[in-house]
Amino acid sequence: MIPKDHPRYRSLVTREHLTECAKTGIVAWEGLTAHGRGEAFDYMIGERTTPSALLAERTAAAMLLSASNPLISVNGNTAALAAKEISELQKTCRARVEVNLFHRTKKRVEMIEDFLRNSGVDVLTGEAEKLLPLSHDRAWCRRDGVFSADVVLVPLEDGDRCEALVGMGKTVIAVDLNPLSRTARSATLTIVDELTRAIPQITRACCDISDIEQQQLLRSVDNHYLLSEAIREMTLRLSHALD
Numbered sequence: 001m002i003p004k005d006h007p008r009y010r011s012l013v014t015r016e017h018l019t020e021c022a023k024t025g026i027v028a029w030e031g032l033t034a035h036g037r038g039e040a041f042d043y044m045i046g047e048r049t050t051p052s053a054l055l056a057e058r059t060a061a062a063m064l065l066s067a068s069n070p071l072i073s074v075n076g077n078t079a080a081l082a083a084k085e086i087s088e089l090q091k092t093c094r095a096r097v098e099v100n101l102f103h104r105t106k107k108r109v110e111m112i113e114d115f116l117r118n119s120g121v122d123v124l125t126g127e128a129e130k131l132l133p134l135s136h137d138r139a140w141c142r143r144d145g146v147f148s149a150d151v152v153l154v155p156l157e158d159g160d161r162c163e164a165l166v167g168m169g170k171t172v173i174a175v176d177l178n179p180l181s182r183t184a185r186s187a188t189l190t191i192v193d194e195l196t197r198a199i200p201q202i203t204r205a206c207c208d209i210s211d212i213e214q215q216q217l218l219r220s221v222d223n224h225y226l227l228s229e230a231i232r233e234m235t236l237r238l239s240h241a242l243d
């Protein structure tokens with residue numbers, strides 16, 4: 001039992017939730033270590049949405065709203081952490097949602113799809129095929145899923161698929177607290193923010209963005225600048241950590 005007045009209450013409750021989800025199979029056991037890496041980077045940005053992350057989130061909203069076929073690709077960690085938030089974003093930007101897993105089993109895919117549906121997400125159904133140029137199981141997707149999307153939001157992605165999707169000419173938006181990861185560096189746009197803060201910020205931006213702001217953001221996408229800013233914000237915070 002985690003006491004409500006524990007200074008790390010939210011973090012501990014999240015860990016407990018992810019552990020429970022790992023026991024049921026929604027989260028891969030490897031997903032727990034991935035979460036730990038994310039937590040470490042979240043410390044470095046001060047567990048808040050930084051100015052550069054907010055700019056990336058508003059740009060992501062502009063990209064999703066201007067897409068003809070937007071898609072949100074969901075894995076185990078994303079479903080466990082942010083199913084409700086994904087449902088809200090889907091309603092706002094009319095994106096399709098598809099479950100794509102690295103540690104893929106048919107049972108896990110079905111379990112995560114049901115979990116998302118119970119949170120109000122409209123999840124793509126139908127047979128997946130090995131359609132992406134990858135040697136691992138992230139190659140599996142549906143023809144009307146990631147394969148045909150023009151803009152793909154990929155929270156907590158692995159670098160291989162991110163590179164493959166960019167190589168296929170897609171606009172790829174990553175959410176990754178690690179600005180040094182291959183995913184972060186190869187995506188069209190990377191949001192260096194914690195998933196449960198990032199998704200609601202994108203949804204909010206989808207609701208209040210003007211046409212003028214949308215056009216401005218689309219004209220000025222610069223992932224290298226956003227990653228440099230994220231690293232600068234971390235460095236600044238670290239250099240004052242013991243003040």
Ligand code: PTJ
Pocket residue numbers: 026027028030031032033034035036037038039041075076077081100101102103104156157158159175176177178181193194195196
């Ligand atoms: O459910 P599956 O089978 O598809 O597997 C999912 C995981 C997450 C295990 C798989 O995609 C994986 O191994 O991912 P990586 O390569 O460890 O990358 C995950 C990235 O997400 C890391 O760079 C973390 O820093 C980052 N991350 C972890 N938790 C969060 C996060 N970024 C934002 N918000 C988080 N909560």
